[in-house]
Amino acid sequence: MSADSEAFERVKSVLLSAHKSTTSDEKVSFYNCWAENYDRDVAVLEYSAPSVAAKCIATHFSGVREAAVVLDVACGTGLVAKQMKNLGFGNFVGVDGSKAMLDKARESGLYQDLKSCLLGEEPLPKQWDRFDVVVIVGALSVGQVPFDVIRDLCNVTRPGGSICMTTRSNHHNLKYKASLEREMRQMEEEELWTCVEITDVDNWERAVSEQEEGYISGAVYLYKKN
Template structure:
């Protein structure tokens, strides 16, 4: 990995305002794909595999909402298409990222919104599957924003999420899992599967060598 790519990816984990973060992603958009490839970023593929393993409906007709979709060129959406899913709506807070996503041709519709700052601009209960692969971290999305993912899902629909489980993200992961459990206790969804992954992506901080772990969570709306 180049020093420049490493610095850019580390910068994406810095805390700041939502506006500053979206400006950062606007600037990063042209090089985003090549940079995340360098860290062997597996989250979109892991999320796609989890959904494919548990979805029991008609895949060609299923509506999939991809939140924090980025450039849209992740292997996750392409993998879901290979698994038979055909109808995708993407949401991201960066206009430049969405420009690249439009060029990918993977999505039937794309909307701009910053999860945690604004409601997702989609109808409630409209989607068979809702995914978020890379947005769940302290610098990006507050843990309580996962309720907005659930709002977009149909009753019986699947919500699949992932986050890093490294030292820098421990406090956020605890808060995220606490919110998940609270929603489960409220009878809003049920846990289908939680997968702990040892090689989630390559570490980029000074104290991380090799790969960092992560988790993939799958819930069903009740």
């Protein structure tokens, strides 16, 4: 077995073990344990979501990037902020449910503020003002956070601000994705936001399920708050 294959099988085992986590405490414990090796492991997966989301935001952002205040929801170790920093953004606030992930994000030096928040169970911290950009990458998926948290994301975005979200399009996540998209359309009908772009990405990341091979696909959604 090559070194690449060995690394992939190791990461695959880690991710499949995550499916055994059902309670919130178990999920947080998983991410606390994974934090140390997270960046290395997602590199093995060739995980493209952070860079694709950052480019989508930058393409449509018409303000001054250096002055924009970005809320990075489920920020993990800071992969999205790192990509956005490379594109000219510089003011980041992060939230995550894992203390170990927040510690890694703090070490990155990218964030002006970091808070613990368990999405779907706790509201986003109210002391913050409205954000120019709100982004959530990776957490909108079956077994992670409920799809209706996108209303909270919209609530903390300033009028005219951007909300960027991602989800996987693999078979395991299709039911969740359909529910997420229904909620997005419902919020459009309520005139809470306007769709700017939906981008389908073929090579989202390497497949880890026994039922899938090669790469799974994913989607990036960009909305503008009314």
